[in-house]
Amino acid sequence: MSLAVPRSAAKFVAGLLLALGLAACSAPGPQFTILSGSENDVLAPMVQEFCASRQATCTVRYQGSLDIALALKPGGDPDADAVWPAASIWIDMYDTARRVKSVKSIAQMPVILGVRRSEAQALGWIGAKVKTKDILGAVESGKLRFLMTSATQSNSGAAAYLAMLAAGIGKPDLIESGDLDKPEVLATVRGLLRGVQRSSGSSGWLADLYREGERTGAKYDAMWNYEAVIKETNDKLIANHQEPLYAIYPEDGVSVGDSPLGFVDRGRGKEVEAFFNDLQAFLLKNETQARIAATGRRVELGRAAPLKADPATNLDPGRPLTVVRPPEPAVIQKALALYQEALRRPSLTALCLDVSGSMQGNGESQLLDAMRFLFTPARTREVLVQWSREDQIIVLPFSDHVLWTATAGGDDAAQADLLGKTLKLRADGGTDFYTCAARALAAMKPFLDREQHLPAIVIMTDGKSQGAMSTFEMPWRSDGHRVPVFGVTFGDSADRSQLDNLATLTGGRVFDGTKSLTQAFRAVRGYN
């Protein structure tokens, strides 16, 4: 008897040593890259936790659903081992060679309208059954404006747009091809989209913009976003003692993203695929699903209990929903083209292009390439960032002064004309983008006063600006804070901090154009 304890202890120690030995001997996991929608950033720590347990190096790269989808087209290269867009329809529409396998939904994310609570109160929506036509009514009477991502660049925007389109058609259960030819439907939807106050290419960034608006005083009314992102936003707003968003689930139907995680077979072997399968199983096991449900996401039947309903914000992931059936892919394509070319609020975009001396050589040729892309309708149409007839484009090349200003509409001939002028540019001289931005604002003024357009100033630069920010800030403030400034950096010597300051001041964003100026300009197009 007296020997029993030491013997079992010895067994335990031996077992422990064996386990430790095995763990030490087990090979580190693979380098693994996931291409994901920005709405999944809250779940990324769970992915990293799994990767750490396997000693694997995991990289999550965030892109919009359309970008992920385009990378899956035959001939495209997603440069990733897994894709995790917001909805599987994007995979199905573009991955025609079926390179993505083992697709499973990780969570369900309805796209709903979050309305500032006091605004919802004023609209009589607290505790009420709200239909999409009520939202339309509020927009038409000028009582409601909202933030929404670009329908052609981001899934949440596409989902909100398709739900509005279906409601506009008057039979919210389904959009069919012929519906998109009816003038009255187009008029209704155009009316709804007039409510777009700001747009973006990313749902996560849009939520940040909403909160930033509380700080800067922009104070937006509402935003279309995923139920879970509205919850995350509310958590932060409430922590800062700011007013939360009240969740509106349109009674006649919402769109739902199914957050599919799928494996991209790049021939990296069995181990990488087995790693993916284990990662997916980890995310789908009950314990992880319970943690995912705690973020406000809806999870599969029987996996975990949904978050409790919150009467103050009306958020209720357990609430049954009527779901708008996604239309056929051909109808979606047609609807998205229609959005970009005819229905969205037209954009008013001023492009400040740096042609200072430091841009000579590679910089100059990359800039001209980017302009060829931006003003060639066939190329922009491929990635759904084409200009529409109603858009206004202002080009202002600058060095230490603005070389010239050209204003044009978005039709094909006007674009060709702008391109012709731009291609003659040659780099020379110093850098002053503050003056360029101020001149851009002045040139935009007549259009701004009509309040038809969604404005943006885009500054592309490779250097540090001379002059002072106040050159732009003062006129921007006296204009009423209406125009956000976006930056596109190029080259190693670009001083990002100056652009960051402008973007923070105005509610814009800075994009890195070092790898590809064309890609950066394309991304900016999703923001106005």
Added chain:
Amino acid sequence: MAISRRAFGIGLLAASAAGTGGYVYLRQHPEIAGRFGEPKRLFGFAGGEKEGFLANARVRSVLERRFGLILDARRAGSVEMVRERTLLDQKPQFLWPSSSVLVDVARSSGVKISRDQVIFNSPIVLYSWDRIADGLVKAGFAEPAGGPRYTVDLLKVLKAIIAGESWEAIGVSGLFGRARVVSTDPNKSNSGFMFAGLTASLLSGDVIALDSLGKIDGDVATVFRRMGYKPPSSGKLFDDYIAGGAGAQPMIVGYENQLIEWVLQDADRWKRVEANAPSKPVILYPKPTAFSAHPLISVDRSADELIDALISESLLELAWEEHGFRGPLGTIGKARNSLLQSRLIERIDAVLPIPDAPVMLALLDRLSTA
């Protein structure tokens, strides 16, 4: 010990004969071959509904250890895998669609078939939710079949859909819009393909033939147009149904085995669903229905032995016990699971054959241009 040259020569000859004989024997007996040497890797496409079976560790282990086979099976729609060049150009060694008609379609797409054989059978069913099924029963569209299982008068449901009736009108309250049944894309996946055949036959009053297609193709197209987006694979549609719930997916077309597989994957989850879920999944057996056969097509001779492996008793029993696939003749296996017994109908008598390949292809053409 020294060996004479003669003895060495005889030994060498004997070893070589044994080697050759062994090689020939093993080639003819793949179930033994697996125990020796390198396993053979086979690449091919399989319908999404078989993904769970193919990923099952026990199935993979039997295939590898007993038969020496490792499969790289990618999910693809049953119809697209036998027609789409982008898939066929990847040179799959086997195709595992879900309907016998698709063997003919594969042949007519120029696929060289080494061997084909039906492995499993599974009836086409509708998946819905208890509260919706109760509504359908009250309105006379469905009948309970003892326990939470139902038969549904599919023709009556189809006619209501074609007439544009609302959910409310067919007895289902709380859902907006018009009634619909959603299947997979019939041009890509078999459950949609078979549902198109079944719909056409039901609407025409008999197994549809080429000369009667013109009378009902418009109505079949209406049923499919009402579906909106149709996923390309049955596995994905079923996942959407489970994940989306009654509001998102009130009624879908699927294979009987899909719910069985889902329940068996995690029995505790199923018990939780039965105890707590606001609405519970139910199977509606269409009357009549069609059986989906799952024929394995070996394109490359090296995949012939996969057929023998899959129809071995051990794998067929595993297929029923863990994944709910009925055997080649439509009969269920030996195992009985108490979780499911009250939900399945063991004998299905009212069965319509699927129209033959030329009729089905003509129907698909009309649906894709509708």
